[in-house]
Amino acid sequence: MRIGELATKTGVSVRALRYYEEQGLLASERSESGQRQYGEKAADRVQLIQQLYAAGISSAAILEMLPCVVTGVASPPVLAKLRGHRSSVVKQIEELQETLRKLDSVIAGAHASHASGVPCPPA
Amino acid sequence: MRIGELATKTGVSVRALRYYEEQGLLASERSESGQRQYGEKAADRVQLIQQLYAAGISSAAILEMLPCVVTGVASPPVLAKLRGHRSSVVKQIEELQETLRKLDSVIAGAHASHASGVPCPPA
DNA sequence: TAGGAACCTGACATTGACGTCAGAGGTAGC
DNA sequence: GCTACCTCTGACGTCAATGTCAGGTTCCTA
Numbered sequence: 001m002r003i004g005e006l007a008t009k010t011g012v013s014v015r016a017l018r019y020y021e022e023q024g025l026l027a028s029e030r031s032e033s034g035q036r037q038y039g040e041k042a043a044d045r046v047q048l049i050q051q052l053y054a055a056g057i058s059s060a061a062i063l064e065m066l067p068c069v070v071t072g073v074a075s076p077p078v079l080a081k082l083r084g085h086r087s088s089v090v091k092q093i094e095e096l097q098e099t100l101r102k103l104d105s106v107i108a109g110a111h112a113s114h115a116s117g118v119p120c121p122p123a
Numbered sequence: 124m125r126i127g128e129l130a131t132k133t134g135v136s137v138r139a140l141r142y143y144e145e146q147g148l149l150a151s152e153r154s155e156s157g158q159r160q161y162g163e164k165a166a167d168r169v170q171l172i173q174q175l176y177a178a179g180i181s182s183a184a185i186l187e188m189l190p191c192v193v194t195g196v197a198s199p200p201v202l203a204k205l206r207g208h209r210s211s212v213v214k215q216i217e218e219l220q221e222t223l224r225k226l227d228s229v230i231a232g233a234h235a236s237h238a239s240g241v242p243c244p245p246a
Numbered sequence: 247t248a249g250g251a252a253c254c255t256g257a258c259a260t261t262g263a264c265g266t267c268a269g270a271g272g273t274a275g276c
Numbered sequence: 277g278c279t280a281c282c283t284c285t286g287a288c289g290t291c292a293a294t295g296t297c298a299g300g301t302t303c304c305t306a
Contacts, residue, residue: 002273004282014283015264023263033272035283048225054215055222059262069225072232079230086226092177093219096212099178102171102192103209107202109195125303127252137253138294146293156302158253182292 003028003036010046017046023059025049025066045070055089126151126159133169140169146182148172148189168193178212 007014020026021036026045028036048069052062065082068074074082130137143149144159149168151159171192175185188205191197197205 002283013264015266018284019264031272033283034285035272051218051222051225053263054218065229069229072229074229082226082230086223086230089219089223089226093216093223095174095177096216096219099174100209100212100216102174103205103212106188106192106195106197107205107209125253136294138296141255142293154302156253157255158302176293 001038001042003038006038006042006046009043010050012046012050020046020049024063025059055085056092057085061085124161124165126161129161129165129169132166133173135169135173143169143172147186148182178208179215180208184208 001009003014003017006012007017010017017026021028026042026049028038028042031037045066048066049062052065052069053059057065061081065074065078065085068078068082124132126137126140129135130140133140140149144151149165149172151161151165154160172185172189175188175192176182180188184204188197188201188208191201191205
């Protein structure tokens with residue numbers, strides 16, 4: 001498929017896909033005329049990239065670990081980095097859960113101002 | 124306390140603290156000579172701000188919701204936004220958990236390349 | 247009271263992941 | 277072959293949260 005189709009299929013912009021290629025994260029064949037051609041696996045890879053981005057992992061780090069993640073095989077040094085990322089992801093999850101608790105407590109107690117008219121009472 | 128102490132206490136840079144004030148997120152008293160003075164509650168607020176930042180919430184949105192989070196009281200329109208943020212936080216957590224599973228499967232299967240010598244086998 | 251550390255404001259620089267635009271060429275239905 | 281849409285490269289713009297620097301003031305300790 002061409003880049004536009006991959007973009008709509010994955011919900012990622014054309015610009016972003018070209019950026020991924022620029023960073024070495026996403027490969028493409030080229031047609032006679034120079035247009036990018038993607039296979040079916042490309043969509044999965046794009047979503048994987050997005051997922052790693054969402055975990056706060058930089059494109060350089062993703063580049064390093066991507067083949068390992070895809071194949072499920074990594075050497076010890078890379079493995080150490082993967083473990084580092086793992087623990088940072090765990091930490092992020094914990095922090096988000098804490099944030100969630102705070103938001104919930106606000107939401108739960110918020111009925112108190114139904115009639116106040118001000119968006120937030122003064123702190 | 125002065126800004127440097129708050130910075131070391133919270134692990135947030137002096138520049139960031141001034142930025143928070145600029146955005147209206149963090150108030151300070153000023154000494155006779157114009158230096159910022161913070162009370163004890165400031166450290167908690169800074170950590171709360173960081174937490175919300177980490178949840179991907181913009182400074183404008185934080186500004187809007189911060190008094191509510193602090194006081195535990197919000198009006199219906201703000202409440203709706205809080206719910207929106209809540210669900211985005213939930214989604215983030217789910218995505219991170221999925222990422223975690225993938226990282227774990229790589230880490231679990233990675234012994235296979237102990238002797239290979241290459242950081243990552245070709246995809 | 248001297249001098250270095252900490253603070254002030256203001257402004258420009260940086261980083262990463264894109265957005266956007268220009269100008270040119272490719273593709274596909276009619 | 278016309279037309280509308282898609283794609284190409286290259287380059288500059290953006291945005292948010294800082295970093296960093298300059299030039300000056302304030303604080304604290306010996």
